[in-house]
Amino acid sequence: MSTSLAWESNHGKDPDVLIIGAGISGICTAINLLRHTPIRNFLLLEKGSQIGGTWNDNQYPGCCCDVWSHLYSLSFEPNPSWSREYPGQEEIHAYLKRVCQKWGLYSFIQFNSVVEDARWDGETLKWCSKVRVTGGKSEEFAKEGYVIKSDYLVSAVGQLNMPYYPDIPGLGEFKGTVMHSARWDWSKRIEGLNVGIIGNGATAAQIVPEVAKTAKTLTVFQRTPNWLVPRDDKKISGMRQALYRYLPPIRRRYRASLMDFRESWYDAAVVEDSDLNNTMRDLCAELMTKQLVDKPELVAKLTPNYPPGCKRIIISDDYYPALNRQNVELNTGTIEKTTETGIVVEGKEIKLDVLILATGFKTVQFMYPIKIYGENGRSLEDIWPSGARAYLGITVESLPNFSMLYGPNTNLGHNSIILMIEAQSRYITEMISQVHHARSNGHTLSITPSNCTVETFNEEIQERLQKSTFASDNCNSWYKNEDGVITNNWCGNVIEYQNRVSAINWKEYEITGSCAETLLKKDKSRLGRVVEESNSALIPIAGVVSMAALGVAAYLVRYGPRRIR
Template sequence: MAARYQQPVQNADYSNPTVLIIGAGISGICMAIDLIRRHNCHNFIIVEKSSYVGGTWGDNRYPGSRCDVWSHLYSYSFEASDWTREFSSQKEIHTYLVRTAQKWGLYEYIRFNTIVEEARWSDRLSKWETAVRVSSGSKDAETTDSYTITSDFLVSAVGQLNSPYYPEIPGINTFEGKILHSARWDWNHKTERKKIAVIGSGATAAQLIPEVAKDAKNVTVFQRTPNWVIPREDADIPQWRRNLYRYVPGARRRYRAELMDIRESALFDAIVTNDENGKDLLRSMSLDLMKRQIQNNPKLIKNLTPDYPPGCKRVIISDDLFSALDQPHVALETEKIKSITSDSITTENNEYKVDMIVLATGFRTIEFLYPIKVYGLEGRSIQDIWQGGARAYLGMTVESLPNFAMLYGPNTNLGHNSIILMIEAQSRYISEIIKKVCEAKARNKSLALSPSQQTVQLFNEEIQEKLLKSTYANPTCKSWYKMEDGLITNNWSGTVIEYQKLTSAIRWTDYLVSGSYAKTLTDSNTSHVGRVVEETMIGRFGMKVLFITLSSTAFFVWRHLR
């Protein structure tokens, strides 16, 4: 007879799964698939506040939305895709995630339009009690508009880019035109012949400005600080290459590995470290692009040139931003917004009449888990645990929160590579912990574990020491990577490979383990997790020699077997 954790949740145990996953985006999908394919665990629920899978790639449907990482790196290692462009659009990425969820049968496990309001660890039950609310207007809400899910393990897959940030500008609520956040785009509201204000000039703004400028009457971009912008060099992937990746064994994986090498070496040095040669290269790429695309407008060039090193803030990639900003009907405003009225935006010296305001103001990135309320051992709140800034062991597990883990948590964001590589490493690690909890439950035993305070403290002291030497810590710029006091809570301090190796085994001595199954872990000391090797192992010359050798061998065998 199969253990309970191997069986999907049925009506009788509708609110009592072994595992509860919050979020059906990239992280939640990866976590669910790993539970199935690595540990044959099916007794889990995914709750998703939206009506669709895909997370940020379902939310960010604004014009021009696309990925800033090469398509062949922005996919799961275990689920390849026939990408059509070097940098995929939002639509293609979202379709990929929907297709992956369908292939693995995840819709059976997902409860849409379900909002998590509070998660509380029960010391008495040694389980999580998670209060959820069903969105009004749905059929489920006619049955019950809220209920509590009791689980042995809780996984947060809400990520860092899920709660839009709405700026507090005097008078913003008096505006009578259309206001929308880029992550909540309303395609029913057209931009043709509109006077549009774009507040923000980061990566999102860089993608949507060229698109809305195509048919708007005029566009005013309100920029707080300029950004380093380098060419995207996007292009269609020709059919012959797509066929090569599809039919030639190893070709797609090899291409992905070479892209990985570029991001992990040259790009890492240029963006994350204080390598001056790399920084000079990025500067020259940005300035050359600016000079090519902006004609006879020295003031615009000056206002678009940063005074901080590349990498301090997110480096933007775009093939058309500068040319879009140089159009007669597009204006760049660098003065701080003073107020908003019913039909205009005012700065210290200028007033702009507008019909539509687009907030390209990003997300509440340093408020992890927001707005979910979380309470751990003895009712200790996450606000209390994270006084002074969010922190977690390996960016995943948190002190005083037993049987809890998060994907894309504190200090796991990247400035140089694909976040999916990090998410896969985290999912493998977390699924191994969950496996032990499932084993205990199958034997009618108990198991609860959380990292010790010392473990979390030592880990974070080490990465903060490294981050202080990185470009992210440069005091000349503010970014969503860090808090007001300069503490970097979002970004990882090293390469992806370093993180993969660090998470390739679980040291149970790093955890406070309790329950009747605890001795099994303390006796084993460590558990092997492994990692997906993404980088190239053989250089191009070696590949050429290998190809010639294999071809010669195949020809020799063919001749002697004719």
């Protein structure tokens, strides 16, 4: 195996920074390096053949975002031309590609490159990452793979990148078409066929209405019901797009109002048995009853026994109407096995031509399947014996000069994840800058969160999370691991998190190297944050704003357009 073969052949030396993943997190971090540092010797490795991460992987029918388009975009790269309130996959992917082109990121990205393992070298204070080339032109340069050494390693692989396939006996025996939602095959025909879909979460709620239009029959296999609220999606007029383009203050004010609205939903989605959470439950139940007019017997099957927010709340205008169709059946029985011709549920075989797996991702296995080895060869499995954890979801004990984006306990149940990613990227960029500055001046620097820092932080957030809807005993979700530990979600709102990562307290880190004392003398590095909410007193008035938000939702349920009934 040649060392750094592909990278050195083009650049002459190893990168200072290696970023794994070219989705939104990797793109944001790379741009921040260009915006705020002199670092130009960095590399993004992407396992796919295109940028975009989850928005490149997921290309199924009806794929779209459940956050408003003007809030699901980078603050420093607004898009005044979003065509809809909720963007579709193709429009989001096109936006990300435009951003990459504008900032010249393609010259920093190496596609079809899978990082198999990364090891910290305590002598050189560098990360050694083993890369396997999977296809494309890259194979011509490094057919056997190669190793890249970097001063800093960033994981931007996210939480939603490895599809989860259900453990159903006989799944491999099915003779029809099998597709995971994240591996959709558009060459396979669905029209006029008998289709089954396993899952009824956010992804299934987008696929079902589209497939139901053309399938002969569609059977939705439901394990656990979900709460659902109306989307009220609509086109953004050309006049509004022009206003957002030529009068940026109007666009910024609109984005701020969306930020306010989403933050105000925190109590409704996260605080169990709060007045707002109970109001949310009532509105969801009313919407269900209103839209299932032809199949009222489904209401009981679709009503969860857990509070809204315990599992991801579905946002849809057409899921219930799709279930209301005569060619669609909701099956809530226990799946026993798969045969060559269908699925057996409680002794009865349901004949199928196509089986769709809307079963999500391996969300609690952060960094999977990459093998990570930190100080003294300590593996990530040894570091996380009871589940993934990190300080601020960004830095991990025993992993020097390493950071994550969208790491443990940074997912949200109420707002746009991009708001979290941008804050994390600013924090990480400062850490990278310190290491780069030391190296550029002939010094060394190693930064690792102390065990005490990680322990104290995680004790705090887990205690708070136990009081949230995520911790309800009545539901299992991708927010938890098998032991019930909430490894994915943040315990507060976005503003709180942004404030907590607006400065780096160097006393919370174990810092070694020839210029360690210089950094420790700084005490703190103040980064600030992107302030996007329209009212600095948002948190104290959140209850008022939430009631207004729920009032809008109630109006949509009771008097909304006919298409959502």
